[in-house]
Every structure is written in C-alpha cells, then in structure tokens.
Amino acid sequence: MSTPSTVRDSAVTQAAIIDTIRRLVECESPSGDHAAVARSADLVAELGTRLLGAAPERIEVDGVVHVRWRFGASTRVLLLAHHDTVWPIGTLRRLPYDVRAGVLTGPGSFDMKTGLAMALHAVAGLDDRDGVTILVTGDEELGSPRSRALIEETARGASAALVLEASADGGALKTERKGVSLYEMVVSGRAAHAGLEPEKGVNASVELAHVTITAAALTDAAAGTSVTPTVASSGTTTNTVPAAARLWIDVRARTADELERVDVALRGYVCVTPGASIEVRGGVNRPPLEPGMSAGVFALAARLADRLGHEPLTHVAVGGASDGNFTAGMGVPTLDGLGAVGGGAHADDEHVLVDEIVPRTRLLTELVAAISRTEEPWHN
CATH class of the missing domain: 3.30.70.360 (Alpha-Beta Plaits)
Known part of the structure; x- marks a missing residue:
C-alpha cells in the first residue's frame, strides 16, 4: 500500500517523542499555580524551539503564560493544545513518570502532555510549515478563562482546527462535544x-x-x-x-x-x-462542537489513515468540553481527540499506550499537510 511522503522520519520516532513526553510530564504544571505554569511554558518553548528551529511567542495574560508558533503570513491549520494539568505540585513523588510493558504513566501524561508532544513532533516532521500555527495554552483545565480570547483570535480565518486532547476509548476521535453554560442564581x-x-x-x-x-x-x-x-x-x-x-x-x-x-x-x-x-x-x-463542524475533517483523516495502513478510524460524541468548542463555535471546522490513546484522565491510573504514539503522530503530520496545501469543503 502506498503512503504519503510528508514525514521527516527523524522527527517522528518513538524514542524522540517519548523523551519529549518525559520532560513535559516531569515539569509539574497545575493550572492554579502561575509560577509552575510559567516554568512549564518555558520548557515547552525550549523543546519546541529545538524541534522546530524557531522560537515561539510567549504570551502572558493575567499571570498565565501561553506559547504560540506561527509559520507563514496567515493560519490555515491550527494545532491546539494545553500544558496545564489538574495535578498539584508533588504528585510526581507519588505517581512518578514511568514506561513499562508498553504503557507510559505519570501525571498529565494522557491529559494532555502526550498530545502536546505529538503536536510538536508532527509539525517538526513537515517538509513545509507555511500556514501552520501551534497554540499551547496554560489554563484549559480551569475552563480557559484567560486564553479564550487568544484562542479565538488565533483561530480566526483558519481552514481547520486540530485539537490534541486525548482520544476516547479505543482511540476514537471526538467529533461532537456538548456546549456548556454555567449559572449562579x-x-x-x-x-x-x-x-x-x-x-x-x-x-x-x-x-x-x-x-x-x-x-x-x-x-x-x-x-x-x-x-x-x-x-x-x-x-x-x-x-x-x-x-x-x-x-x-x-x-x-x-x-x-x-x-x-x-x-x-x-x-x-x-x-x-x-x-x-x-x-x-x-x-x-x-459553545457546542456540533457534528457538522467536524465531518469534513474527520473524513479526510479517515482517508489518510487508510492510506497509512491504520485500522479504520472511529469517532464518538462526548459530554465534556475542550478548547475545540471555542473554535467550532466560531465556524472553524474542528476535529478533536487527536492526541494520546490510553485512559485514566484526572485519575491515578492515567496512562498512554506507547505503540499508538508514532502512528497517531504520523497521521497528524499528514492531516496538517493535507489541510494546509489543498482546497476542500472543510475550509471555513
């Protein structure tokens, strides 16, 4: 079976991606600790600069640090990730980073530092990055109060947004998310x-x-x-x-x-x-991520997965929200759940299946390339 030839193999190897994940996981970054989030943002910038050959913007909003790379004059495809977690400082002493029997563990590994590492390596694997933007926010686990405006400003005019939140059970992508309202009466x-x-x-x-x-x-x-x-x-x-x-x-x-x-x-x-x-x-x-906002991008991802020899992609609707809700609410076609395969988000058994990391990263690289280089109905 023939496959696309977009990926620079040196950027998308298991050893390289796992090393990036390890460094991200071992830099604890609870959302409410601004100093910890700032240290994590500095690390994300360091790792991304080494992989991408370009330094990012370091954007601080009300004490929370976000990181953004923009390649080219405009954004055609946005990769959206976050580097904050729900885990307090000191969790690593109780739940240390580890890889054993094909399973990677550690606080924040599944939600979503593996997805963040995949985004950096996927873009590093591109021959041409023109039109690609990576935005890594620092307050998603709090509901993105200080990053929503930045997300919407960055996504404006994009052809598609790809969200590196972890997959659903069995690696399913997330093509529908409920919208959320919060009230105090x-x-x-x-x-x-x-x-x-x-x-x-x-x-x-x-x-x-x-x-x-x-x-x-x-x-x-x-x-x-x-x-x-x-x-x-x-x-x-x-x-x-x-x-x-x-x-x-x-x-x-x-x-x-x-x-x-x-x-x-x-x-x-x-x-x-x-x-x-x-x-x-x-x-x-x-706002909700409605199915119509993800259908075209999912169909493209499914075609690419078939060309790469993957098992057929599946998709689900989920009740939880992500930053992809914001991009979909703007009218930007959005596909979510492109990150880690595993389970245990926000729980002690949080884990990632190692064998899925490289295939999913290669698929992400091909998806970014296809969206940034072609005209298709998923365009905004």
Whole structure:
C-alpha cells in the first residue's frame, strides 16, 4: 500500500517523542499555580524551539503564560493544545513518570502532555510549515478563562482546527462535544426572627427551592440537554428567616439552540415568593462542537489513515468540553481527540499506550499537510 511522503522520519520516532513526553510530564504544571505554569511554558518553548528551529511567542495574560508558533503570513491549520494539568505540585513523588510493558504513566501524561508532544513532533516532521500555527495554552483545565480570547483570535480565518486532547476509548476521535453554560442564581429576601415574627421575613430558601425545581425541569433528555442544579447555599443562623441564597447550575447541550433555550428560560425566571428577587449571573461558557463542524475533517483523516495502513478510524460524541468548542463555535471546522490513546484522565491510573504514539503522530503530520496545501469543503 502506498503512503504519503510528508514525514521527516527523524522527527517522528518513538524514542524522540517519548523523551519529549518525559520532560513535559516531569515539569509539574497545575493550572492554579502561575509560577509552575510559567516554568512549564518555558520548557515547552525550549523543546519546541529545538524541534522546530524557531522560537515561539510567549504570551502572558493575567499571570498565565501561553506559547504560540506561527509559520507563514496567515493560519490555515491550527494545532491546539494545553500544558496545564489538574495535578498539584508533588504528585510526581507519588505517581512518578514511568514506561513499562508498553504503557507510559505519570501525571498529565494522557491529559494532555502526550498530545502536546505529538503536536510538536508532527509539525517538526513537515517538509513545509507555511500556514501552520501551534497554540499551547496554560489554563484549559480551569475552563480557559484567560486564553479564550487568544484562542479565538488565533483561530480566526483558519481552514481547520486540530485539537490534541486525548482520544476516547479505543482511540476514537471526538467529533461532537456538548456546549456548556454555567449559572449562579442569587436570590434576595428579607431577614426576620424565625420564632417571633417570621411573617415579616421573605424566605430566600423557599424561593431557592422553586428556582431549583424550575431549573431542573428544563432538562430535555431526548435533545441531549441536561440542566443540573449543583451547589446551593442559604441562611445564616437556625432561628433567622434566610435573607439570601445562591444556586449554581451546570447546563450541557448538543446544540447552540438548546443552550439559548435554557438561557432565555433562566433569565426570564419570575420569583414565586412575594417580596423575593433574583439576579442571574453567568451564561454560555463554551459553545457546542456540533457534528457538522467536524465531518469534513474527520473524513479526510479517515482517508489518510487508510492510506497509512491504520485500522479504520472511529469517532464518538462526548459530554465534556475542550478548547475545540471555542473554535467550532466560531465556524472553524474542528476535529478533536487527536492526541494520546490510553485512559485514566484526572485519575491515578492515567496512562498512554506507547505503540499508538508514532502512528497517531504520523497521521497528524499528514492531516496538517493535507489541510494546509489543498482546497476542500472543510475550509471555513
């Protein structure tokens, strides 16, 4: 079977990629520790400069450091990764980096330092990098509050975005992700003595109960929409009518229309308890990655996988969000889950299957090359 000849073999070898993964994993980078994230960004810049022969931009936003390489005058294909993890400093002492019996382990190895290493080596393996951009952010695990604008600015006008988050079970790519909305419902009432004159109070806890039931009823399982009241709080003492209450709500939906439906309903909520008032904070956090935004790029990846002799690619829909939601929400065709094959994200058994690393990196190289050099329907 003939295969494309895009890859520079010296850049895409198991030993080279695993060494990059080791160095990334052994540089701990919990999202909330800005100093640790800065050290990790410096390492990413060092490793990428050596592989790519070019230094990146080092972009600091509100104390969080992101790294970006741009090749050429404009971005045709964006590789999107993050270098922060959920693991606190010191985790390496308990869960050290290791490779044993074909399995690579260590905090952040699966989510997503292997994917980051694959992105760097895949682009290093290209004969022509014109039109390719790599963006490595430092706050994805927190919901990307300081990188969203940077992601959207970088992706603007791109033909496609390739997200190096880890694959789903069995190596499946992620062609659909639910959008996410987060709300804080703040109820205001009036305090009074619960024994002497409760009738003079306006009970925020009672109103909170109405809000909770109303919000939960917005769930539409058939449409794939969940509206989940999560954290609730109210009251100050056991003998006082509560004057204030708060409810946090997590919304997940497959389509932008469903996120909009829930948003309108929550913002239009009318208090049931006389005298109570409500303030709605928050809103849409990440738009959905809808299947139509990934179909063309997935079809291309599947054709390339066949030419390379891979097993047929599979794809799934997942409930969790990634930075790919932002690019898809902009109208940029987006394919996610191109990173590591393994499992255990955010868990002690986090691991990567070593034998999958090189084939997936070669596929990524060919995919980047194909998108950057040809005109196809996936273009924005």
